[in-house]
Amino acid sequence: MPQPKKRAARKLLSRHAWITLDGGFAARHCLVEDISDTGAKIMMDDDASQLPGVIRMAFARDARTGRSCQVIWRRGRSAGVRFI
Template sequence: MAAAKKREARKLLSQHAWITLEGGFAARHCLVADISTSGARITLDEDAAQLPGVIRLAFARDARTGRSCQVVWRRGKSAGIKFI
């Protein structure tokens, strides 16, 4: 019998952050609603359908910081990301 995949524990955060696109430009503000060691749920000011498949998330506006992320789902102004 296969073991059920256990979801990482998420921590409620509500912290402001920035998304940068490929090349380190076009910083967009977002709110990190919750976070775990493997990913996070973010909320944008605009429709999340506009996000590309890979983004960089940082808690400072400096484009040299942050983590690369893959967008795994989009619903309205929210998106789920996985750290890569």
């Protein structure tokens, strides 16, 4: 029987962050609710269904910082991202 995938330990965070779209344009505010080595759960000010498949997330508004993320799931104002 194959071993079940072990999920990375998540840390509750509740820290303000910014996501950027389109190569650094359209910075949008979000709240990082929890984070792990592999990804994070974010809460948007509006509907998260409008997020594209790949975003950049940073704890500063500067588009040159942060990490590229793949959006894995979207539910209402929440989304799950995996760091790439």
